[in-house]
Amino acid sequence: MNEATFRIFAGEKHIDIQAASHGFALERLFELEEGERLEDSVFLRAPKSTAPSEIRSFLTAMKDIRVASGARPDARIEVVSAAEPGLSVEEDGFRLALNPELIEQPKDRRRTLAGNLGLLYSLSLFLLERKYGIVSYHSSALVDEKNRLVYINGGDASSGKSVIMLEFMAHYGAGSDYRVLSTEMGHLSIVDGELTAYSGAGFDNVSLFPGEPEKIALMGRLFPEDRMPDPDGDIEVRGTDGSVKTAVSVHGYYARSSSYCSRDGYRLVYLMPTIHPSYETLDPALQRLPSAGYAGLLSSLIGVARQKLGQKQPSWIYDERASLFLPAWYLGAEQEMEARTIEESLEEQHLRAVVRIKGNPMDFNREPGAYWSRIARLLELD
Numbered sequence: 001m002n003e004a005t006f007r008i009f010a011g012e013k014h015i016d017i018q019a020a021s022h023g024f025a026l027e028r029l030f031e032l033e034e035g036e037r038l039e040d041s042v043f044l045r046a047p048k049s050t051a052p053s054e055i056r057s058f059l060t061a062m063k064d065i066r067v068a069s070g071a072r073p074d075a076r077i078e079v080v081s082a083a084e085p086g087l088s089v090e091e092d093g094f095r096l097a098l099n100p101e102l103i104e105q106p107k108d109r110r111r112t113l114a115g116n117l118g119l120l121y122s123l124s125l126f127l128l129e130r131k132y133g134i135v136s137y138h139s140s141a142l143v144d145e146k147n148r149l150v151y152i153n154g155g156d157a158s159s160g161k162s163v164i165m166l167e168f169m170a171h172y173g174a175g176s177d178y179r180v181l182s183t184e185m186g187h188l189s190i191v192d193g194e195l196t197a198y199s200g201a202g203f204d205n206v207s208l209f210p211g212e213p214e215k216i217a218l219m220g221r222l223f224p225e226d227r228m229p230d231p232d233g234d235i236e237v238r239g240t241d242g243s244v245k246t247a248v249s250v251h252g253y254y255a256r257s258s259s260y261c262s263r264d265g266y267r268l269v270y271l272m273p274t275i276h277p278s279y280e281t282l283d284p285a286l287q288r289l290p291s292a293g294y295a296g297l298l299s300s301l302i303g304v305a306r307q308k309l310g311q312k313q314p315s316w317i318y319d320e321r322a323s324l325f326l327p328a329w330y331l332g333a334e335q336e337m338e339a340r341t342i343e344e345s346l347e348e349q350h351l352r353a354v355v356r357i358k359g360n361p362m363d364f365n366r367e368p369g370a371y372w373s374r375i376a377r378l379l380e381l382d
Contacts, residue, residue, distance in 0.1 A: 002026055004038055006114075007068040008124040010134055010187040011198025011258040015127040017120055018073035019113065023081040028103055029113045038067050043114035047203055047247035049226035052235065055205045055245045056109050061116035061184050062124060063200050074127050077119065085322045087119075094123070102318045111317055116184075116205075117308075119317050125185070125308055129334045133189045134198065135341045138307040140165040141186035141197060143255050143266075145177040147381050149352060150197040150260055152186040153271040154304040160275025162206055163364050164357065165250075169222055171369035171376075174252040181255045185308065188268075190344045195262040199255045207243040214365035221368070223248045268350055269379065270301070273357040281359035284375050289346065289354065297354060301342050353379055 003020040019026065025034040030041035038044060044065055047054035058065045075092045082097035089095075096119065110117040128134040139154025140161045153164050165180060172178035182200025189196050208215060208231040219228050229235055231244045260266045272287070287297065316322055345351060355375060364371055 005068045005071050005073055006120060007064075007066045007071065008062055008120065009064040009066075010062065010128050010136070010185075010200060011196075013128065013132050013134065013198060015074045015124055015131055016068060016071040017123060017127070018076045019079065019120070020076070021079040024100075024103070026079075029079065031109075041114070043112075043116075046249070049223070049228060049246050049248050052229055052244050052246050053109075055247050056112075056115045056117075057203065057247060058114055058116055058118075058121065059201060060203045060205050060247050061121050061201055063182070063198075063202065065114075065120070074131060075123060077113070077123075079113065085318055087317055087322045094119070096317065096322065098318055098322070107319045111315075113317075117315070122308060122315065126334065128187070129338060133191050133337060133341065134187050135189065135305050135338050136200075136308065137186040137188065137301070137304045138184075139186040139304060140183050140204075141181035141200065142168050143179050143181045143197070143260055144381070145179065145256070148260075148265040148267065149269050149379075149381075150181065150188075150266055151269045151271050152188065152197075153273065154186060154301070160273035160357070160359070160361065162204055163275050163359075163361050164271060164273050165204070166206075166218065166222065167364055167369060167372050169250070169253050170218065171372035179255040180250045180253045181260070183250055188341070188345065190341050190350070195266070195268070195345065195350045196259050197261075197266070197268075198259045199257070202251050202254050203247045203249055205245045205247050207241075207245050209241075209243045212365065214362070218365055218368045219248070223252075225249075262350060267352040268345055269352050270297075270354045271357060271375075272300070272354065273359075275357070275359050275361050275364070277360060277362065279358055279360050281363040281371075284371075284378050285356045286378060287354040287356050289351075298339075298343060298346065301345075302339055305338055305342065355379070 005016050005018045007014050007016050027034050032041055043058050047057040077094045079096045086097045106112050112118050114120050125136045137152055137154045139152050142151040153161050183204035184201045187198035187200055210232045226248050229244050229246055235244045
């Protein structure tokens with residue numbers, strides 16, 4: 001197989017990216033033998049919690065990816081064999097040059113063609129913006145169907161997004177009206193004054209550290225069907241911080257609908273967490289929006305929205321020589337739309353509140369669900 005089209009979803013919306021390889025079988029880029037189904041690749045199938053290496057599954061980044069047929073692609077990627085790797089852009093065509101060594105032994109398998117930090121992923125975020133006006137925050141997203149609220153729980157890497165999501169799940173439990181809309185990217189559009197939030201990834205890459213029995217107990221309570229790796233045991237795959245990352249399914253808590261809209265009364269709450277072992281846990285606090293401006297909030301949210309597009313920090317494919325930076329001419333119109341959408345989301349008809357959160361992860365693990373009761377009281381929820 002030398003060509004395939006991949007359909008990538010946010011809620012019910014999708015974009016199509018065609019990938020074609022020259023000089024080698026496309027299956028090699030998906031860790032498959034020639035002739036095997038692409039759908040069986042570790043990048044496309046649902047990950048297993050007991051296999052930490054499967055955190056690179058695309059489903060830990062976006063809602064769904066499928067091999068499609070007969071679709072007119074929104075973009076095309078040509079993958080060629082070359083001595084020097086690189087990535088170039090021309091209109092809607094991308095040329096990814098790879099040498100055989102990188103194909104067989106990439107520096108980081110998450111940053112390959114279909115990895116959860118790879119080219120299909122980052123390009124899909126850009127195409128969703130261009131095609132549907134969807135801004136994708138680096139955040140988990142939560143939905144309260146009872147009070148008609150969508151929470152965008154965003155921040156930099158390791159800011160505590162998963163901590164707050166687990167806190168939400170522990171407080172309300174499975175089967176309630178309080179659901180997980182996305183674990184990794186919060187997808188949001190405002191078109192003709194109508195705000196819509198879309199469902200995203202249903203798997204989360206959770207970090208488990210040695211010496212955290214409370215965290216292991218919480219994971220067992222929330223995900224009884226997923227067996228966790230033992231972070232105190234002999235685990236081959238560890239992060240640079242000593243943690244074991246494993247992918248867990250949140251489908252028992254997953255949103256009932258593909259999208260939630262302001263025409264049905266839904267409004268936004270931005271959660272801004274900073275959670276670190278060196279911090280003292282403080283009560284959640286409302287951030288007041290001054291009439292003269294947004295006190296840095298707008299720029300912070302734009303930064304969260306642009307993180308995964310490689311615009312805020314260097315991002316690379318296979319290795320640093322194949323950079324993910326897209327040309328300014330390619331991004332200009334979408335950057336303007338993105339900033340306008342985020343600014344509109346801060347208007348009163350769309351925004352319920354902005355909540356600042358600062359805390360120590362150990363406190364959340366010791367009393368799972370207790371902190372969310374403080375958030376509910378702060379927002380005066382039923």
